[in-house]
Amino acid sequence: MGRLLDRLIELRTTDTLTGDHPNVTFLPLPMALRRWGEAGVDVGPFLYGSAILRPRYAALGLSRLLPLDRVLYGIQSTDSGAFGGFHHPNQGYRHAQMRALITAYGPMNTGLPERPVLAALDLLRAYAHDCLHYGSYRSYRLRGDEVVRSQYGVNFRRHDGRTYSAPDLAGSPTTRNLGVVMEGACDREARAITRAAALQCDIQQPDGVDRFAFRDVTGLLDQADTDDLARPEAWDAVAPSPVAAAFLGSMGRYQAGVNARYSMFLEEIGRDEANDLHTTVLTAMITGVLTPLCTWLRDRHGPKAFETLFLSPAYFGPVDSVT
Template sequence: MRADASPLTEKHPAQVFRPLSEMLSGWEADGIDTASFRAGVETASRRYAAYGLAHMLPLDRVLVGCESSRVGAFGGFHHPDQGYRHLQMVAVITMYGPMERRNPERPALALLDLLRAYAHDCLHYGSRRRYVEVAGRPVRTQYGINFRRTGGQSYSATDQRGSHHTRNLGIVMEGACDAEARSISRQTAARFGFTEPLDSLGTLTYRDMTGTLTKGDTERAAGLSGSDEQTRYAAALGGYETGVNRPYARFLEEFAPGEEDACHTRLLGAIISGDVGTLGAWLDDRHGPGTVSGLFRTSRYFEPSGAVPGPGGG
């Protein structure tokens, strides 16, 4: 699986995919300054090391799509069916903006989007995973601080439709990874003096990349006019904000008011180590014993013989 990533890129037959290292070299050869991306990666590497991540996702394990043969193709972080794939250990992403070319139409925005995607996927790459073999195939039973039985039962349940808060560990972990990635993008944008574009889609995507979207922005994203792919991209952007990032922010406000950064830091450390002990003790001090299991464990999660216990003792 890890020697052949073609099953992932074949899902995007219109795009040409190249390793991120090759894409950066090609852009630099064409006169595009990639210093912002490289500086952002250095920042991420230092921060992630403090959380326990020893190695960043190798650039050659990140495949970037562009030069699309599809008329009107538009790419970026919210392009469908992309991201990090744990079995193949490969991240598949697309160049932000019009993809009917090799070089980005807006290099600064494309590099900021690329930084957000790479920083995000590095955390998925570094998250603790455990596998068992079932019928000759690897089955993941642990990802970060979430657990799953070989029969498919997850430690935490899916949130109810329309819920304004989350009790789903998948959403919490995804939100934590993206909050961290967008923090790095925001710091990098400030360091290099990037400013918001004036057009509607450019403004939305810049705020999305830097974690500064407002509720009004997400409402505008749902009704943005443009090409079919641009409107779908904007809708996906708004859906991700309301379905992942905003619920994660509410979770921190709900269970760590005034200490959101401290809780976020402990969450990331737990996701990378796979050990919920420090995070659990921190939450227990504030909300009483068994907070993690009380918040997240679904009644459908049972303990079959020989299974790995979940956080808080399973």
């Protein structure tokens, strides 16, 4: 336990993240928000959304949100055509470091957002999403010098690295992977909060690349959008740069591989109680107690429904069955 604690303290007090983005200027989120405020940038949607977020997450059992000073916000980049936002490469919450890495939505050449309202909504979606990752139950062990999670929310990993559920098959419209279920649950909740903030602030849908971004952060992407986001020619038609086009490609893959699959999972397994299943999943993630979720599934789908849905045969199989 002593070695594990020392390693976690080291990871959480040393900057091991921003080095992956050498050309991006990161600031602690409170400092970035202050800078924007002094420049006249409207951060109201983020503040309104934060007010919506707190009671909702408290009702789920999450009383302590991700501290703002544990969020590193990338506001500017010297890379040509740099384009930030939720789908920027290699960002998000890092559990071992207990930090989130987020970049400001849109072109990043000036240090101030070109679309302030949309940047605020994108930040809200990312922060609301990462709060749920931060608040999900986790337990750790050492594997050599590597810190690994033995339990994360409703998911489990054995000492040799095997995870409870198998990856989804390529092209699957639904999911039976607990990692996708938890990621989808986080984003469904975050986008619902962002949608409520956009309505409260009377933010209208823009055009071009910003249209996709708005519909993405508010959870309004439909099948037609998903089909468009799978076509490079659709990205090129609206993107201001190749990097922005790549951003749209990443958005499309995330929508198809996470959000659409999770929505289909809720429809299949939750049916007319899909929202209740979603809330039950989130609560189990935060508490780490699976009994209510297992009971919910068993009452509707029979004995051992959780295992039937998610358990990979390789989880308890011989070590040499793992590739």
